[in-house]
Amino acid sequence: MRAERTSAERGSAKALTPKGEATRRRIVDGAARVIRSRGVAHTSLDDVREATATSKSQLFHYFPEGKDQLLLAVAAHEADRVLDDQRPALDALDDWPTWIVWRDIVIERYRQQGRTCPLSVLVTQLGREVPEVQSIIVHLFERWQGAIERGILSMQAAGSMPASVDAASAARALLAGIQGGVVIMLATGSVEHLESAIDHSLDALRVAP
Amino acid sequence: MRAERTSAERGSAKALTPKGEATRRRIVDGAARVIRSRGVAHTSLDDVREATATSKSQLFHYFPEGKDQLLLAVAAHEADRVLDDQRPALDALDDWPTWIVWRDIVIERYRQQGRTCPLSVLVTQLGREVPEVQSIIVHLFERWQGAIERGILSMQAAGSMPASVDAASAARALLAGIQGGVVIMLATGSVEHLESAIDHSLDALRVAP
DNA sequence: CATCGAATGGACTATCCGGTCCATTTAATG
DNA sequence: CATTAAATGGACCGGATAGTCCATTCGATG
Numbered sequence: 086m087r088a089e090r091t092s093a094e095r096g097s098a099k100a101l102t103p104k105g106e107a108t109r110r111r112i113v114d115g116a117a118r119v120i121r122s123r124g125v126a127h128t129s130l131d132d133v134r135e136a137t138a139t140s141k142s143q144l145f146h147y148f149p150e151g152k153d154q155l156l157l158a159v160a161a162h163e164a165d166r167v168l169d170d171q172r173p174a175l176d177a178l179d180d181w182p183t184w185i186v187w188r189d190i191v192i193e194r195y196r197q198q199g200r201t202c203p204l205s206v207l208v209t210q211l212g213r214e215v216p217e218v219q220s221i222i223v224h225l226f227e228r229w230q231g232a233i234e235r236g237i238l239s240m241q242a243a244g245s246m247p248a249s250v251d252a253a254s255a256a257r258a259l260l261a262g263i264q265g266g267v268v269i270m271l272a273t274g275s276v277e278h279l280e281s282a283i284d285h286s287l288d289a290l291r292v293a294p
Numbered sequence: 295m296r297a298e299r300t301s302a303e304r305g306s307a308k309a310l311t312p313k314g315e316a317t318r319r320r321i322v323d324g325a326a327r328v329i330r331s332r333g334v335a336h337t338s339l340d341d342v343r344e345a346t347a348t349s350k351s352q353l354f355h356y357f358p359e360g361k362d363q364l365l366l367a368v369a370a371h372e373a374d375r376v377l378d379d380q381r382p383a384l385d386a387l388d389d390w391p392t393w394i395v396w397r398d399i400v401i402e403r404y405r406q407q408g409r410t411c412p413l414s415v416l417v418t419q420l421g422r423e424v425p426e427v428q429s430i431i432v433h434l435f436e437r438w439q440g441a442i443e444r445g446i447l448s449m450q451a452a453g454s455m456p457a458s459v460d461a462a463s464a465a466r467a468l469l470a471g472i473q474g475g476v477v478i479m480l481a482t483g484s485v486e487h488l489e490s491a492i493d494h495s496l497d498a499l500r501v502a503p
Numbered sequence: 504c505a506t507c508g509a510a511t512g513g514a515c516t517a518t519c520c521g522g523t524c525c526a527t528t529t530a531a532t533g
Numbered sequence: 534c535a536t537t538a539a540a541t542g543g544a545c546c547g548g549a550t551a552g553t554c555c556a557t558t559c560g561a562t563g
Contacts, residue, residue: 100508100509101509102509102510102560102561104509104510104559104560105509105510108510108511124421124422126419126421127421129549129550129551130550130551130552131549131550131551139511139512140510140511140512140513141512141513141514141551141552141553142510142511142512142513142553142554142555143510143511143512144552145551145552145553146509146510146511151551151552152550152551152552200422201422205414205418205477206418206421208481209333209335209414209415209418209419210335210418212333212335212336212415213333213409213410219481222481223481223482226478226481226482254490254493254494255490255494257486257487257490257491258471258487258490258491258493258494258495260474260478260487261470261471261474261475261477261478261487261488261490261491262467262470262471262474262491263474264473264474264475264477264478265469265470265471265472265473265474265475265476265477265491266470266473266474267474268414268470268473268474268477269435269469269470269473272417272428272431272432272435273432273435277466278466278467278469278470279470281463281464281466281467281470282466282467282470282471282474284463284467285463285464285467285495285498286467286494288498289494289497289498309538309539310539311530311531311538311539311540313529313530313539313540314539314540317540317541338519338520338521339520339521339522340519340520340521348541348542349540349541349542349543350521350522350523350542350543350544351523351524351525351540351541351542351543352540352541352542353522354521354522354523355539355540355541360521360522361520361521361522
């Protein structure tokens with residue numbers, strides 16, 4: 086249970102052969118799949134074992150610190166997915182059409198995801214006694230907000246967004262709106278709030294005619 | 295595990311004597327306290343038993359459907375707390391000073407709450423196989439958003455907020471911003487996003503001078 | 504082909520914990 | 534004071550599951 090060693094994440098793993106790496110990947114992918122469909126709380130290591138055609142010893146061979154370490158790897162995997170799903174628009178918010186495309190991608194992505202948020206579920210499961218989980222989320226938010234902020238600055242430079250607004254603060258507000266929209270969607274099943282949140286933020290970024 | 299009966303919540307309980315009600319309340323309060331400090335995932339019925347000076351049979355006497363039913367009661371309890379903590383300002387958003395007071399209350403409340411959100415943790419734990427948990431959250435959001443919307447309408451009627459904005463949509467965006475601000479705070483420990491979200495929403499509601 | 508470490512298989516253990524059961528005490532009511 | 538139902542105490546059970554251990558196979562390298 087306890088995660089004593091603070092590293093053991095990406096780099097320092099011990100001599101993985103290509104075959105080993107493939108197996109490790111298969112485990113993480115499979116675990117992510119199972120968790121997405123069933124929820125962490127109802128996913129046992131045996132479920133993962135079965136879904137990935139591996140044995141118990143393999144699970145502990147690749148994740149010697151146990152289940153928490155595996156869940157951490159899954160969380161990192163899911164966090165990457167979140168941003169990947171928004172690309173390439175997220176990295177090219179340089180004109181209004183791209184902003185609208187991005188808006189639609191985000192809304193559609195979460196509409197499809199529906200009532201489950203693998204990431205939130207993993208995070209609350211691992212809880213604060215596993216500090217690495219927070220770094221994953223913080224890092225995700227930083228990258229996400231950074232991309233938005235870069236977009237705003239780029240638009241301001243082009244005169245397409247008002248120079249009067251503080252890009253960093255606006256990016257924070259927009260990111261918060263998205264997160265909240267998703268949270269509310271998890272309960273209500275509707276993206277209505279997500280849409281309102283993004284649209285209100287974007288409205289505030291339109292230049293006065 | 296299964297919660298077959300859809301009621302068994304507030305009303306229909308079977309003949310509780312004053313003493314019984316007191317015990318039941320003690321259990322819910324105590325469970326909420328333990329969960330807040332330790333997280334659901336690491337709270338067993340024995341922990342609750344110990345913290346509330348009760349016996350196993352009492353737990354099942356008051357919550358015959360088991361742990362899920364108890365967690366549900368705790369969730370309802372925590373949801374009520376959320377709104378209560380914002381009163382009376384939340385119900386009197388009729389002038390700008392009250393809006394600012396409310397804003398400060400919300401931010402301060404969550405600043406103090408810090409990195410734990412008992413409600414989110416309960417909800418993700420119970421998951422979708424317990425439908426009642428969603429009603430609790432949806433109901434919370436409805437009441438919360440309703441109060442905000444009433445405030446906006448009241449301000450518009452007084453000419454203190456622009457009549458051009460759609461009160462319902464603005465309330466949705468503001469609520470989403472708050473939720474997202476809290477979510478981000480859970481990861482980063484900072485209320486910066488919460489502040490940005492609320493302030494940007496309020497800025498959009500100021501009448502042009 | 505021999506060797507050695509990585510990769511794999513799967514039985515087994517230890518333990519935690521939700522839930523059951525029955526015995527006992529408390530308290531309200533006639 | 535007798536009766537009855539609610540309230541309480543706590544031992545016990547059964548299942549689930551994280552983690553261990555050792556034996557076996559695979560594959561690269563000399």
